[in-house]
Amino acid sequence: MLLLSLFFSAFISASIFPFASEVVFIAALDEGLNPVIVLAVGTLGNTLGALLTWWLARLAREGKLGFKAKPSSAKASAFYNRFGKWTLLFSWVPLIGDAFPGLAGWFKLPFWQTILLVAVAKCGRYLVLMAAYFAW
Template sequence: MLALLGLFSAALLAATLLPAQSEAVLVAMVLAGGHPVWLLLTVATTGNVLGSLVNWTLGRGIVRFEGRRWFPASPRQLERATLWYHRWGHWSLLASWVPIIGDPLTLVAGVLREPLWRFLVIVTLAKAGRYLVLVAVALDLAA
């Protein structure tokens, strides 16, 4: 149970603007066995989506603090994510799993008032898809 909590925590932190690495934890747990793969996928995806939800929630009200030293995204990250978001709309959230741009994208989705239901559906598909591919590759390499 403690291992699952560790996976959940790593996935949640990795989806926020804080640096963390959930992929390594997930792969290690898949290769170690001991837990059903579907459970590991569910725990990692849930933690990662909730971390993105933290970003979305912050985005709803944090823009007024842009420019302050503690602001969670650099002006360049925020500008790049906003341009990406304007170009592709809510479908840009399919890139929410991509390192460097994914987390700011979820923040921008909150800033731009993306409806919560659509945010959750698209981000869940993106995060679960990434983890599913990662697990499939890990299992294939282990076989």
């Protein structure tokens, strides 16, 4: 049950809704669950939540969400043109990181590039959290 809670907390925290999955992640480790499984579940949930943001932004750009999306701002375009897909490696950063998959979806970054870069970032974040937990 704790792994299911971890998956959903990680998913929600990486989507457009604010939430912190770190508490559930640490609780799962504290319960003695297999760290590899905890890492995999957290990474999967967090990655899929980011992909939801990517997909919604892509649909919004194409006008498939029932409203007409505004064109991208000059600042967003300049930022994405400068840093592009590599911003996804910072999708783990609290508060601002959730916007990067949205930008990738808006600017139509391919799905496989998105999932690979986001998964690396999310896994890295949980690895650092896990290392800190075991070092403590």
